[in-house]
Amino acid sequence: MNRKTLAARMEDARVILNASFTDNPMFVPVSAEEFHFQAKEMKAILDTRISVVLMRKGAPVGAVIAIPDLNPLVRATGARLRWSTPWHYLRYRLTRRRAVIIFQGVMPDFHGAGLNPLMLWHVLSAMKQAGYHKVGGTWIADVNAASLRQLEKVGGKPLHRLHLFRKALA
Template identity: 70%
Template sequence: MITIVERDMAAFFRAPFNAYGGGTPHVSPMLSDLKRFLSAKTNPLFASDEDFSFFAAMRDGRPVGRITAHVHRASNTLHRLNRAYFGYFDCADDADSAAALLGAVEAWARKRGFSEIIGNFNLTAMQQAGVMTDGFEHHPYTDQIWGPPHLPRLLEANGYARSFPMTTFEQDISTLDAGRLTTPEQRRALADQGFSFAPVTRATLSERLEDARTILNDSFRDNPMFVPVTKEEFDFQAKEMKWVMDPRISTVMHHQGRAIGAVIVIPDLNPLVKATGARIGWSTPWHYLKYRMARRRAVVIFQGVMPQYQGKGLNPLMLAHALGAMRSAGYRTVGGTWIADVNKASLRQAEKSGARPLHRLHLFSKAL
């Protein structure tokens, strides 16, 4: 028998472990992160508890699925939408559990007068987004979604339609040919014009992250679904970065003293999170030391250039600089967050750099 429980964090957290087992590439967010994400007291995305809820499906008292329902009010206002959003959809291959979970979020959305629901968003388009539709055999990097092949089928069986195709990428740094991105002559020419790189260290982290937020908002403003990120939201999402960052591999580009581009990269934390069971416990320091000695994967969280500086060869220059720094630091592969099919320029850059497709994703929506 299936029952739905609401706002039960213990059941919500345990559901994907029970649904998928330990042998899949799935990596749960840390329990401590889920608690702060799903709280109006700590997450500036939510004005109050009325803006979200979360549910778990229980089969005979055991959680086997989960989902969130929420509203991104800034997105609805900017894009003139009347949408509810679902996220963190994880479920066993169980038609009754999926129907009950999706029914719960649809009821939540209808009660509040929304005309459609769409997801996954964990919890915005600038965080994890999409439902995986191909590439299931590949392990995800930090900030990439992984889900089993039955999730799209369960969504479609409940009246959801796929749209907005996206792809994540992976690049082998060990075989990097920087000449594919930019030539020494181009690099010298840009240096002569006053372009330079500034490292992102722990001492400069606050300043560099504010630079990155400004660059993010300006460079992504015309992208589909993008909503400018407030300082409170950006600081909230980057709260733990100083503890996990590697100052050797992120950079901000300056032109005559002004920040005009950024590549923000962090080590892939998924091996550590998986080893700890996504909980902080007595063994976490040991797992962290073991992880630090063996980390070989990094992930680009964000890359962008101010609009007035685009088309000058700066994106390839920044990427070549960052990839070279990663290789020098001992990293072997780097992953990237999703790129939509409509973003032809970014797709061309990924192809030119030698990146290979990793996962295929879609959004799934339903009229209410």
């Protein structure tokens, strides 16, 4: 992934997201327009060194999309655009040490082939090389045993549980 191929790789990531998350609770497939609307701001801050889209014979088969953790910048600016924001942004770029994995997924035909551990190893190695010291992730459903196991294998520790509730309105 690099700046020249970013648009194509993000579309590949969307395809992988929709296919790999289809059995996850509460997941709704994302159209190209929705994905790119949500991701357009993310593209500006994406560190292409710490994301990967795995291709096989020209087709996307897996992805790990990560971004630098923006919380320190948001905190420093008070979540407001001010005259001091460029200075805070420069300081943030020089001192950022934590990344966040937005999502990881493998196309269903390739589940169990060892691609997710390979991609995680690549991304975590790239993060170390880029100067990151910590990584966090977004929620993983309790029923997603494979993803939970992958994070356990790389030494990830859960911070808290997320509970989803449902009630019939019959």
